[in-house]
Amino acid sequence: MACSNHKKPSKLQYDSLVVQxxxxxxxxxxxxxxxxxxSSTYRFEDINTQGPYEYIRTQNPTxxxxxxxxxxxxxxQHAYxxxxxxxxISAIFETLKPGDHIISSANIYGGTYRYFTDCFAxxxxxxxxxxxxxxxxAADFKPETKAVYLESPANPTLRVVDIAKVAKLAHEHGAIVIVDNTFMTSYLQRPLDLGADIVAYSATKYYGGHADLCAGFVITNDDKLAEQIAFIQNTFGATISPFDSYTLIRGVKTMSLRLDRQLENVKYVIEALQQQPGxxxxxxxxxxxxxxxxxxxxQATGSGAVVSFEVAPTIDLGQFFEHLQMIDLAVSLGGVESLMCQPTTTSHEPYPDAELAKIGVHENMVRFAVGIENHNDIINDLTQALQQAQRN
Ligand SMILES: Cc1ncc(COP(=O)(O)O)c(C=O)c1O
Structure with missing residues (x-):
């Protein structure tokens, strides 16, 4: 039952849309x-008449x-x-068939890397x-190549890929382009507008925004791909719950506000990091x-709020983490709190050492998900922890 005699607002700006x-x-x-x-299930009117909803796995109003x-x-057009x-991401990969070939950036999230190395075979x-x-x-494409997969910027090196260029080349070879846009969100980068065919998100990060949600989304304008994803969503059943759907809607309301603050903080953090001898x-x-x-x-309108850094050999990384007083040592990103982690032992643990070295991820690297705290407090904590972690 809609309760309205108002007109729907016309096209809103992004920072209004997150709220409205x-x-x-x-x-x-x-x-x-x-x-x-x-409710997990809905009444039929009669044996021939089903309402707009039937069963929770298939669809739910929230x-x-x-x-x-x-x-x-x-x-x-479509989001799942x-x-x-x-x-x-697994639902997207499920659209591939035996005999298909996929090209991917070598540097991707460790969990996605694990899917490639442990599930595709x-x-x-x-x-x-x-x-x-x-x-x-063109020489990198085989007749069987059906997709190109990428993150830009990549977790955790922040390497950048020219999405439009890759999309043009992929389309010339009959392949689709899948972009994990988790680090950017649609606020800072629109892969579909750049020619990508599917966008994937860990909404656990910036969309949720408060480290209290686990969710993901597949978004596309391609009706045929959308049909396949809807089928996989309903068949495999790894759907977002009604409660998490609500948490997402609430989290999104402040996303542009949060990211604006985070982008500002990141500028200060990069400047401070560049001045640290450690x-x-x-x-x-x-x-x-x-x-x-x-x-x-x-292709993007901001840096995002993740930076990584390598500590010098003069710094004991364990001691550095131990001496942080405000910033927490924890995986994930995109929440309001500043978090740091060591990719080699956490997000990128599935990579063999040799592969990590190839993508430039070493044990002295720290991934820093910058939060919305006061930038002076963030920098002070970072600085004092580095001082305490100096090797004698
Ligand atoms: C870039 C990226 N993609 C995907 C994922 C996986 O998301 P989730 O933890 O919500 O399954 C992560 C998790 O850290 C990530 O950083």
Whole structure:
């Protein structure tokens, strides 16, 4: 029951859409926040007449609102909610068939890397890791190549890939492009507008925003791909729950506000890190080369809020983590709290050492998910922990 005699607002800016993307005027009783429909099943009118909802795995009113919101924010036709980012990515990979081949950036999230190395073989899907997709050429495509997979910027090196260039080349060879846009969100980068075919998200990160949600999304404008993803979502059943759908809707309301603050904090953090004698290298989107900086500036509207750094041999990393007083040593990113982790032992633990070395991830690297705290407190904590961790 819609309760409205108002007109729907016309096209809103992104920072309005995050707040108004689930219009209160479409909610029952005019409630400003949508209700959480927990019912797992719905009455049929009679044996021949089913209502708009039937069974929770197939669709649910709260999930539907979250999915519509995610599609709206992306400016896309279709969005599907999953129980985690990995469930979303796995659903996309499930569209591949035995005999297919997929090309991927060598540097991706460790859990996704594990899918490539441990799950594709049993489905007879071949894959190639490419150290730098910006150098991809026609010769890298086989007749069986059906997809190119990438993160830009990549976790945790923040390496950048020219999405439009890769999409053009992939399409010339009949392959689709899948972009994990978790680090950017649709606020900072729109892969579909750049020519990608599917966008994947770990909504556990910036969309949730408060380290209290596990969710993932697959978003596309391609009706055929959308049909396949909907089938996989319903068949495998790793759907986002009604409660998590609500948590997502609530989290998204402040996403642009949170990210604006995080982007500001990141500028201070990069500057501070570059001045620390205990830090030997700082990684952020575009830091790898002038070419990558130009690509990122062209395809995104901000750096995102993850930076990585390498500590110098003069710093005992264990002691550094131990002496942090405000910033927590924890995996994940995208929440309001500043978090740090060592990728080699956490997010990228599935990589063999030799492969980590190839992508430039070493034991002295720290991934820093910058939060929304006061930047002076963040920098003070970082600085004092580095001082305490000096080797004698
Ligand atoms: C870039 C990226 N993609 C996907 C994932 C997986 O998301 P989830 O933990 O929600 O399954 C992560 C998790 O850290 C990630 O960093």
């Amino acid at each position: 993307g689930v219009p209160a005027r479409e909610n029952e009783y005019g409630s400003i926040m949508p209700p959480i429909f927990l 999930r539907e609102k979250a999915e519509k919101l995610m599609a709206t924010l992306e400016g896309a 909610g999953f129980s985690s980012g990995m469930a979303a 049993k489905n007879q899907i071949d894959y190639t890791f490419c150290q730098d997709l910006n150098t991809l050429t 830090i030997q290298k700082v990684f952020y989107p575009g830091s790898y080369s002038a070419e990558e900086a130009a690509i990122h500036a062209k």
